[in-house]
Amino acid sequence: MNSMMESAGAAPAPARNKKGAGLLKKMAKRYDLYLMLLLPLAFYLIFHYGPLYGLQIAFKNFNPAKGIMDSPWVGFIHFERFFDSYYFWRLLWNTLSINLLSLLIAFPIPILLALIVNEIRSRTFSKLLQNITYIPHFISVVVIVGILQALLSPTAGPINQMIELFGGTPIRFMESAGWFKPVYIGSNIWQSMGWQSIIYIAALSGVNPQLYEAAKMDGASRLRRIWHVSLPGIIPVIVILLILDVGHFMNVGFEKILLMQNNLNLESSDVISTFVYTTGILKGEYSYTAAIGLFNSVINLILLLLVNRFARKTSETSLW
Amino acid sequence: MRKQWGKYALATMIVTGLIASGCSNGNSGDNGNGGNGGNPGGANGSNSSEGGVKTDGFPIVETPITLKMFTRVAPVNGPFKDMPVFQDYEKLSNIKVEFIETPTDGFAEKKNLLFASNELPDAIFRSGLSQLESIRYGTAGQLIPLEGLIEEYAPNLKSLMEQYPEIRAGITTPEGHIYAIPGIVTLGSARTDKRWINQSWLDKLGLNVPTTTDDLYNVLTAFRDSDMNGNGQADEIPLTARVGMPIVNQMAGAFGLDSQLGYNINLEDDKVDIWSGNDRHKELLMYLNKLYKEKLIDQEIFSHTEAQFLAKQGTGNTGYFFDQTNNNFLSIQDQYVGIAPPEGPHGDRLHSQILPVPRDYGAFAITSVNKHPEATMRWIDYFYSDEGSTLLRFGREGEHYEMKDGIPYYKEELLAVAEAQAKITPYAGGGAPHIISDKVASFINPPQVQEAFEALEPYLPEIRYASPMFDEATAQQVNILRNDIDKYIEEQSTKFIVGALSFDKWGEFQSTLEKMNVAELEKLYQEAYDKMDK
Numbered sequence: 001m002n003s004m005m006e007s008a009g010a011a012p013a014p015a016r017n018k019k020g021a022g023l024l025k026k027m028a029k030r031y032d033l034y035l036m037l038l039l040p041l042a043f044y045l046i047f048h049y050g051p052l053y054g055l056q057i058a059f060k061n062f063n064p065a066k067g068i069m070d071s072p073w074v075g076f077i078h079f080e081r082f083f084d085s086y087y088f089w090r091l092l093w094n095t096l097s098i099n100l101l102s103l104l105i106a107f108p109i110p111i112l113l114a115l116i117v118n119e120i121r122s123r124t125f126s127k128l129l130q131n132i133t134y135i136p137h138f139i140s141v142v143v144i145v146g147i148l149q150a151l152l153s154p155t156a157g158p159i160n161q162m163i164e165l166f167g168g169t170p171i172r173f174m175e176s177a178g179w180f181k182p183v184y185i186g187s188n189i190w191q192s193m194g195w196q197s198i199i200y201i202a203a204l205s206g207v208n209p210q211l212y213e214a215a216k217m218d219g220a221s222r223l224r225r226i227w228h229v230s231l232p233g234i235i236p237v238i239v240i241l242l243i244l245d246v247g248h249f250m251n252v253g254f255e256k257i258l259l260m261q262n263n264l265n266l267e268s269s270d271v272i273s274t275f276v277y278t279t280g281i282l283k284g285e286y287s288y289t290a291a292i293g294l295f296n297s298v299i300n301l302i303l304l305l306l307v308n309r310f311a312r313k314t315s316e317t318s319l320w
Numbered sequence: 321m322r323k324q325w326g327k328y329a330l331a332t333m334i335v336t337g338l339i340a341s342g343c344s345n346g347n348s349g350d351n352g353n354g355g356n357g358g359n360p361g362g363a364n365g366s367n368s369s370e371g372g373v374k375t376d377g378f379p380i381v382e383t384p385i386t387l388k389m390f391t392r393v394a395p396v397n398g399p400f401k402d403m404p405v406f407q408d409y410e411k412l413s414n415i416k417v418e419f420i421e422t423p424t425d426g427f428a429e430k431k432n433l434l435f436a437s438n439e440l441p442d443a444i445f446r447s448g449l450s451q452l453e454s455i456r457y458g459t460a461g462q463l464i465p466l467e468g469l470i471e472e473y474a475p476n477l478k479s480l481m482e483q484y485p486e487i488r489a490g491i492t493t494p495e496g497h498i499y500a501i502p503g504i505v506t507l508g509s510a511r512t513d514k515r516w517i518n519q520s521w522l523d524k525l526g527l528n529v530p531t532t533t534d535d536l537y538n539v540l541t542a543f544r545d546s547d548m549n550g551n552g553q554a555d556e557i558p559l560t561a562r563v564g565m566p567i568v569n570q571m572a573g574a575f576g577l578d579s580q581l582g583y584n585i586n587l588e589d590d591k592v593d594i595w596s597g598n599d600r601h602k603e604l605l606m607y608l609n610k611l612y613k614e615k616l617i618d619q620e621i622f623s624h625t626e627a628q629f630l631a632k633q634g635t636g637n638t639g640y641f642f643d644q645t646n647n648n649f650l651s652i653q654d655q656y657v658g659i660a661p662p663e664g665p666h667g668d669r670l671h672s673q674i675l676p677v678p679r680d681y682g683a684f685a686i687t688s689v690n691k692h693p694e695a696t697m698r699w700i701d702y703f704y705s706d707e708g709s710t711l712l713r714f715g716r717e718g719e720h721y722e723m724k725d726g727i728p729y730y731k732e733e734l735l736a737v738a739e740a741q742a743k744i745t746p747y748a749g750g751g752a753p754h755i756i757s758d759k760v761a762s763f764i765n766p767p768q769v770q771e772a773f774e775a776l777e778p779y780l781p782e783i784r785y786a787s788p789m790f791d792e793a794t795a796q797q798v799n800i801l802r803n804d805i806d807k808y809i810e811e812q813s814t815k816f817i818v819g820a821l822s823f824d825k826w827g828e829f830q831s832t833l834e835k836m837n838v839a840e841l842e843k844l845y846q847e848a849y850d851k852m853d854k
Binding site: 062063064065066067081085086087154155174175176177262263264266267279281282283284286 | 428429432433435436437438453456457460461462564619622623688799800803804807808810811814815818820832835836
């Protein structure tokens with residue numbers, strides 16, 4: 001939706017010297033299009049910008065009986081409390097490292113999958129492959145974590161039984177800090193690679209077939225064709241998706257982490273979003289957690305701006 | 321490449337939509353319909369029966385009224401509207417209660433959102449409010465002070481509070497307000513878990529009941545190694561407990577560690593001593609670590625659910641565990657016997673896990689939107705009489721229970737149907753606002769449980785102080801300190817016990833606790849203790 005609004009807003013930009021009058025005239029002429037725009041605009045104003053005024057409770061001592069406006073201001077107390085908290089660095093590190101690892105390891109995999117699917121000649125087989133890989137996306141997180149627990153159980157899990165069969169000692173995957181990140185990211189890849197590859201597959205089908213034919217004529221091998229035709233063809237999509245991924249960099253998959261968390265892996269599974277849930281919702285510390293949430297969003301915004309700028313400089317593709 | 325931009329617009333749009341909605345999740349739950357509060361004390365001091373509320377006798381009101389109550393439903397319960405107590409009591413009192421039922425899972429979340437959004441019911445029943453919550457919502461004006469109403473409209477509760485002064489001390493804020501009523505347990509046996517040991521296994525091995533921690537270690541080792549159930553597999557569980565920290569509290573007494581004031585506190589000569597991180601605490605964790613490493617403690621003790629724990633009791637495949645009643649292993653109850661706590665290496669022999677008379681703090685509270693606070697108070701007060709408690713716990717005479725020697729017993733037909741008993745009463749699952757005395761305890765306190773309690777009695781602490789009530793500012797301060805400290809202690813204790821953290825790191829544990837300012841917390845508890853009526 002954003003991009004639509006932006007392109008609509010960007011269209012009259014060349015006519016800037018004529019200023020407002022020209023724009024108004026144009027708007028009057030295409031009033032029907034602008035009317036259509038009104039609805040999504042209202043949606044964003046009401047549901048996404050309106051609630052922002054509640055952010056002020058991060059600087060207040062929120063008292064539900066008094067409401068948001070009438071709660072007393074307290075300045076940066078809640079931020080200070082968070083920065084001074086014993087858990088601050090651990091939360092920040094876990095949030096960042098889980099995301100960075102996901103980005104490094106999990107981001108390229110759907111691209112690889114899409115390239116493979118694209119190269120498969122047999123339509124039935126490629127359809128089958130696609131279906132199999134994206135079915136896990138439709139399984140609920142609760143079930144996924146249940147499956148993980150059953151699969152990785154140190155006593156009855158098939159993986160540990162296999163390890164024992166080869167003479168190893170069972171590993172407590174779900175109850176060790178060291179294994180948390182591999183299990184979390186690995187299962188994420190399994191669950192979402194098929195789904196995420198759809199966009200790449202769509203983009204690949206848009207690459208001009210003449211380019212492939214020309215490359216073939218020049219004697220390019222299959223790998224060469226992927227490298228010189230397919231990949232450059234989908235680079236803009238990859239960059240956009242990368243930027244968007246960074247957009248929720250700090251919002252890690254909250255439900256899944258919460259479900260996988262226990263005291264033994266907390267050291268590497270304690271992230272900002274679960275901390276906000278356990279102290280904010282369960283213990284009713286709304287102002288404190290609003291402050292943490294705000295901090296989280298600010299960091300995220302900075303990251304997004306940085307990556308966007310970097311992308312614009314290096315590949316001419318960016319969100320704006 | 322730029323030309324192709326348009327082609328990807330659709331894909332981009334979808335994903336952008338996802339992001340935008342993801343970003344705004346941060347802080348919901350604040351519908352600012354303010355200006356509802358500022359009503360502390362508003363419900364006080366109505367000395368005559370207002371609005372047709374009678375100060376005694378039934379019905380409570382002449383013209384029927386309806387109250388909305390938010391409540392928690394445990395997995396074992398049925399719907400509240402089908403429970404005989406609420407059906408019959410509605411006819412008796414002329415007050416219809418519509419329950420907003422929330423399952424135990426996710427209850428804390430719903431409860432807090434209720435207050436944060438200020439969309440309040442008339443009262444909350446079986447609400448499990450913490451002290452901080454009741455003080456916070458009370459001073460905010462969302463809960464009304466009840467002390468005046470108790471005086472006028474709660475004869476049963478009032479007489480209990482006179483009989484047991486610790487109730488008033490445990491629920492009154494420093495400013496003199498009562499924002500929540502506790503579940504009251506005068507029956508000592510219902511305030512502590514018994515120590516159940518598998519007597520038939522002991523007999524089979526020719527062993528005596530363990531009386532020291534070393535004895536216990538040997539007995540558990542024998543349980544592990546002797547294939548007690550004879551199936552050729554080492555699948556016996558020598559020792560188990562509820563998930564998480566309870567095992568620490570159960571064994572703390574043997575190392576001279578008490579739990580006064582509702583926290584890890586020893587009281588000596590009126591001095592508050594938070595024992596977390598001291599040498600005895602280390603010894604305790606080392607002992608548990610030894611048991612865990614040698615597979616004497618259930619390896620699932622930090623992950624199993626309540627239901628799994630209860631099921632383990634019923635299998636008869638467990639050597640030693642802790643629970644309040646024998647209700648979960650009735651079919652094999654003859655195998656088990658309740659024993660005394662073991663004596664520790666320094667000669668300490670204490671069963672420190674016993675709760676105070678106002679056992680379930682914050683079980684019932686009335687909100688500021690309630691138009692009939694007097695009638696509501698009278699409604700709840702009935703459950704603090706033996707008669708009302710009988711109705712709540714046992715249902716209808718003749719249909720669900722019969723009287724023997726003046727106290728109610730469930731009928732055999734009801735008990736014969738699996739899980740039927742817990743369906744008809746809101747007490748099953750804990751935390752209901754009512755009185756539990758020896759008059760209503762035939763089911764939870766049968767002879768076997770009484771004997772198990774008698775075995776513990778000599779080793780109970782002389783006096784048990786409940787968590788002190790702080791004023792709002794102090795409560796907030798305690799909360800900030802305890803949030804970090806408790807989380808840290810729990811996480812590190814778990815790691816010490818399973819061996820994920822070596823005891824070489826004990827110094828680090830101590831110094832971190834120091835950094836988290838345990839000394840300040842100790843000071844706050846000391847001040848609260850000094851102010852308490854003793």
